[in-house]
Amino acid sequence: MKKIIQLFKQRQKRDMDKTCSSSVKYNEQLILDKEQLQQYAARYDGKLLLEEEFYLPTSLFTLLVREKIITPTPSITASFFTTTCKRCHQSEPQYFATIHCARCEKPHLYCRSCIRMGRVMECTPLYEWTGPPMNWPVHRAPCSWQGELTKAQQHAANRMVKTFEARCSLLIWAVTGSGKTEMLFPTITAALETGKRICIASPRADVVRELVPRLQAAFSSIPIQGLYGGSRDNDGTAQLLVSTTHQLLRFKHAFDLLIIDEVDAFPYHQDLTLQFAASRARKEESSLVYLTATPRKIQRQQMAMNQLDYVFVPARFHGHLLPVPKFIYCAKLQERLVSDELPKEFIHWLHTRKKPSRQLLVFASTITLANKLTEVLQTLFQHDYALHQLQYNITSVHAGDEKREEKVAAFRRHDYHVLITTTILERGVTFPSVDVAVLDASHDVFDEAALVQISGRAGRSQADPTGEVVFFHDGKTNSMVKAQADIMKMNRRAREKIVGEDE
Amino acid sequence: MKRCLYCQEAIYLRVTWNNVVQLNSPSSLCELCEEKLEWIEGKRCVVCSRESPANCCYDCKRWSEFYNGKDPLIRNYSLFTYNDFMKELITTWKYRGDYVLGTIFQDVFKQQYKKNYSFIMKQAIVLPIPLSEERLLERCFNQAAMLGQFISNDVQIGLSRTLSEKQAKKSRFERITMKNPFKQTERLNKPVVLVDDIYTTGRTLRHAAQLLTENGCPEVYSLTLCRA
Numbered sequence: 001m002k003k004i005i006q007l008f009k010q011r012q013k014r015d016m017d018k019t020c021s022s023s024v025k026y027n028e029q030l031i032l033d034k035e036q037l038q039q040y041a042a043r044y045d046g047k048l049l050l051e052e053e054f055y056l057p058t059s060l061f062t063l064l065v066r067e068k069i070i071t072p073t074p075s076i077t078a079s080f081f082t083t084t085c086k087r088c089h090q091s092e093p094q095y096f097a098t099i100h101c102a103r104c105e106k107p108h109l110y111c112r113s114c115i116r117m118g119r120v121m122e123c124t125p126l127y128e129w130t131g132p133p134m135n136w137p138v139h140r141a142p143c144s145w146q147g148e149l150t151k152a153q154q155h156a157a158n159r160m161v162k163t164f165e166a167r168c169s170l171l172i173w174a175v176t177g178s179g180k181t182e183m184l185f186p187t188i189t190a191a192l193e194t195g196k197r198i199c200i201a202s203p204r205a206d207v208v209r210e211l212v213p214r215l216q217a218a219f220s221s222i223p224i225q226g227l228y229g230g231s232r233d234n235d236g237t238a239q240l241l242v243s244t245t246h247q248l249l250r251f252k253h254a255f256d257l258l259i260i261d262e263v264d265a266f267p268y269h270q271d272l273t274l275q276f277a278a279s280r281a282r283k284e285e286s287s288l289v290y291l292t293a294t295p296r297k298i299q300r301q302q303m304a305m306n307q308l309d310y311v312f313v314p315a316r317f318h319g320h321l322l323p324v325p326k327f328i329y330c331a332k333l334q335e336r337l338v339s340d341e342l343p344k345e346f347i348h349w350l351h352t353r354k355k356p357s358r359q360l361l362v363f364a365s366t367i368t369l370a371n372k373l374t375e376v377l378q379t380l381f382q383h384d385y386a387l388h389q390l391q392y393n394i395t396s397v398h399a400g401d402e403k404r405e406e407k408v409a410a411f412r413r414h415d416y417h418v419l420i421t422t423t424i425l426e427r428g429v430t431f432p433s434v435d436v437a438v439l440d441a442s443h444d445v446f447d448e449a450a451l452v453q454i455s456g457r458a459g460r461s462q463a464d465p466t467g468e469v470v471f472f473h474d475g476k477t478n479s480m481v482k483a484q485a486d487i488m489k490m491n492r493r494a495r496e497k498i499v500g501e502d503e
Numbered sequence: 504m505k506r507c508l509y510c511q512e513a514i515y516l517r518v519t520w521n522n523v524v525q526l527n528s529p530s531s532l533c534e535l536c537e538e539k540l541e542w543i544e545g546k547r548c549v550v551c552s553r554e555s556p557a558n559c560c561y562d563c564k565r566w567s568e569f570y571n572g573k574d575p576l577i578r579n580y581s582l583f584t585y586n587d588f589m590k591e592l593i594t595t596w597k598y599r600g601d602y603v604l605g606t607i608f609q610d611v612f613k614q615q616y617k618k619n620y621s622f623i624m625k626q627a628i629v630l631p632i633p634l635s636e637e638r639l640l641e642r643c644f645n646q647a648a649m650l651g652q653f654i655s656n657d658v659q660i661g662l663s664r665t666l667s668e669k670q671a672k673k674s675r676f677e678r679i680t681m682k683n684p685f686k687q688t689e690r691l692n693k694p695v696v697l698v699d700d701i702y703t704t705g706r707t708l709r710h711a712a713q714l715l716t717e718n719g720c721p722e723v724y725s726l727t728l729c730r731a
Contacts, residue, residue, distance in 0.1 A: 094506045097603035101643045112601055119600045121643070 003362060034132075037069075041134040042237050044070070046197070046254025046281075048087060048128050050118050053250070057173030069131035076109050076122045087120050088249055089276040113273060116229070117249055128252055136239050138195040145185055145218040150319070152497070153179055156311045157186045160289055163309070164190055164257055169288035171263075171303065171310040175490050176293045176456020178428075179317035181214055184259060187289070188215075188240065192222060196256035199241045201248055203268035203276065205229065209405065211242050245274045250398035251281040258282045261301070262427055263290045264449055293427075293456060294449040294486075314494035320465035321491045323458045324452070325484055333440055333474035337369060346439070346472055347380070352469060353371055356390055359411070359434045362420045363454055365443035367398040370420050373439065377418065396420035427453040432461035441471035441480055451483035507533035508607055509592060528673040531607050539588035543581060543730060551705055552581040552730050557581070566705060575712035577722055578701045579702055582611060589729055593700060596707035597646045605649045608728060616654040616696075616726055623694050623724070629655035632699040632711060633685075650728060651698040662690040662711060670707065678706045685711050687718050698724040 044054070054070075064070045075086050076096075090113035090354075101123055102105045108122040120126070149157060156172055163170040164187050174180050176449040184200070191198050200215075202208055205228040212226035219240065225233055236243075236250070245260070245268050260268070260278060268274050282288060292299070302308040316322065324473055330336070330343035337343075362377075364370040374396040381387050381394070382480035395417045397404050404424075411419045412431060419425075423445055436444065436458045446454070451471070458467025471480055508531040516522060522529060524608060530537055548560040559567075567574045583589055596604035620627065631651035639645055651658040666684035673681075684707075691693045695715055697708055702725070712723040 094511065097601075099600075099602040099643060102639050102645070103643050110600075110602065112603070115595070115599050116600050119643075 013201050037132060038134065040064075040069075041129065041132060042101050044129040044233060045131075045134040046129070046252060046283075047236070047250055048073075048126050048252040049250060050075075050120065050126060051124060054127070064131075069129070070127045071130040072125035072127050075124060076111060076121045077128045078109070083109060085120055086126060087111070087114060087117070088112065088114035088273040089280075090273050102116065103306070114249055115478045117246070129373070132381060134197075136195045136197050139192045139222065141189075142192040142219050142222050143185055143189040144220045145182070147182065147184075149178070149182060150315070150317055152313050152315050153183050153317060156313050157183045159309075160184070160187045161312045162189050163187075163289065164287045167285050167287050167435075169290070169309065171290040171292065171299060171308050172313065173292060173295055173303075173310055174313035175316060175322055175494070176427075176453060177316045177322070177460040178293075178313045180261070181211065181290050182317070183313075184289075185218055187257065187259075191257045192219070193238070197239055197241075197254060198257045198259070199243055199248070199251075199255045199281065200259045200261060201243050201245050201281075202261040202428065203245045203265040203274070204262065204424075204428055205244050206353055206404075206408070206424065208242050208244055210429055211261075215240070215242065237395070243279060248274070248277040248281045251277075253280070253283050255282055256286045257289070258286065259289045259291065261291045262293075264292045264296045264428060269296055294452045296449070300455070312493070314490050314497055316460075316465070316494075318462045318465045320459065321494060322487050323455060323467050323469045324487055324491070325455045325469040325471050325480075327441075327471050327473060327476060327480065327484075330472050330474055333442075333472060337372070337440060339373065342376055342380060343472060347384075349437070349470060351386060353435060355435075355464075358464070358467065359414070359416075359431060360392075360418045361425070361431065361436050361457055362418065363426070363436070363438045363446075364396075364420055364422060365440045365445050367400070367422055369439070370396045370398055370422055373420050377420070390417070391416040394418040394420065395423065398422045399424050423450055423454075425457075427456075429457070430460050431457065433464040433467070434458055435468045436470070438471045440473065442475050442477050443471040446477075446479060448479040448482045448486065451479055456485060505529070507531070507536055508604060509536045510535060511534075528610060536588075539586070541584045541586045541589070549578065550576075551579050551702065552727075554584070554730075562705070566709065570709075570713075574709075575716045575723055576697075576705065576709050577724055579705065579708065579725040579727060579730075580615065581702055581727045582608075582615055583729050584712045585701060585703075585729040585731035593729070597642070597700065600642055600644070602644055602649075605646060608650065610651045612650055612653045612726075612728070620696055620724060620726065622721070623696070627694045627696050627724075628659050628661070628691055629657070630659055630661055630691075630695050630697050630711075632697060632707060633660065633662050633664045635666070635684075638664075641656055647699045650700065654698070654726070659689070659691075661691050661695075662688060662714070663688050670703070674703055678704050681706070683710045683713050683714060687714050691715060691720050692720055693720070694722040694724070695720055699725065699727045700725040701731055703731040 069411040076082050082091045083096050090111060095111060095113040096109050097112055098107050099110050104123040110119055110121040114120060143331055160170060178295060200211065208226050208228045212224060216224050222240055223238040224240045225236060225238040226385060227236055227241060231365055258281060303310050328345050330345045333343055364373055374394055377394050380391050395407050395416045397407050410416055434457060438454060455469045458469050459465050473480065507514055510533060512533045514533050516529060543552060543554055544564060545554060546556055548555045548563055549558055550563040551560060553560050595601045599647060629651050631645060631647035634645045648658060662685045664684050665686055697711055699708060708725050715723050
């Protein structure tokens, strides 16, 4: 042990010597090279990082610190009663533990809450950029999207632009399939035209992966990056970022416009550290837009009490109503599913679908059930003559699936006809023409918001605006009934609006 | 309230005579996580501790041939199989650096040491497999040293690592043919118990054992957490 420490000290000394001898050179460069500094600013301005996350040579890093271009801040602060991690703002005691550190030879605290983003320890500070701020370029007419917004979309988009100009916050309550992404384009354009930095954050990595190509198509001249755990380009240097809410933990006072998609989704709606991260990632003078199709209780209360501005978009972009879920009762559903037996109601429904050419999305309550259903359905399709002729291909995805991205992409390419999934695909993904079945809708994982979102997967394209949504259950639950009532209520409001517009 | 060290779920203790009188210390994992740990049970290979019907498994026979019948590692004892749960747990512990996760094994590791190496416990030296200097500064702790401290108050450092390539991403052939990454820094004349987290092919442990026996160490055993 002692030897190792000696070696470490020697190495430190060596590093110090190196920086001393080369600092003169760097100094000259620094004065001359403002361009290079701007490059670093693009990478590090508005971020809160650990030393490892800078990926700079040690000599340059120490120099930047000495010149006060990068400033250290304490990473974990302990007051008399509470300990707080300064990156994720966690202060629950069970998330802190003591490590016997080999670097500083002392036992000290580290944060277990945000350890997946790299370990935050008491002995190593977090660094933020305090050098010249990044001047983001001003773009002229960045939007290359040719489409047109519907009346309802235009209304919401106008409100959003106003919010952006007034630097306040807004919630957009738009039903599933109302074209939320397109509503964002005018605001994003306005922000890019004034040289602002924008982030669209979502709790789900799948949503991020889907959003990036759509935005890139609409803003073809603007560099866009998608940030999520394991994403390819993750240095976050683009002016327009699409990110998971977890990745926001690495930002501080970075964005002029922050859009949080699917605010009501797991894990954002119940994770206080993520909500903290989102509020810290905005600049002090900035605007915030929430997007959701199924606001939670807290947001509904805030809207009712006029604490939160909101716009309601009840109609889908193609003007058709939301598909209303149908309930089909199957006796002893859970027992039958466990014993590899498909309910005959489900098989009957498979035979009598109105448009068998539609792809089929089956939601299962658990991963084991999803895997099991794949096998059972495969054998069914082989032996059942009528279904065999349709030549269905089946696959299943779940959160831990390594090939998840590929499988979803293959389903989109129509390589598979049936996709069995857990709740991971409940929101944010668009397949043009699908029927939706939920097996065991009475299960606890399907809460009201989840069921509304699931129903919203059907009928999302102009060409095929309807779709069947069926909940197979063995006893209605409150969430099922509420979800159905919710959808019908939104349809009523949409109908009123459409009638109103005609007048 | 006590929480599971791994999944942060609350643990509700059942009151039994054992924990009222505090005979065994309560586990730091919840019941669900505890169930996912897979103990090596039943018949196992005498040399490498792999679950196998034969007395000595095929790999160990090959090792014996490799060393011309004088396998430097007399015996390895492992506690758990390296299943998916264990893999995840060890990644968070070792690579992400969640130091406290190691303490899950504190009691069981000590118990199994006492049970299986009682015959040399008094004279044996506990020697954790070292990390290279570079890796140690990166991780801030040595997981093997942590395990070593659970079973002995006097953990020695007789070895140092000169090469710092990661083993986990190599194939079996690459592992077997690699150079000895260790150097001996102290002469040890007592039996040695090597400590490491995972036994995969046994290459690392045998490199260390070979070096030790060449420099006059009478017997080398090993105790590892998992058998992959």
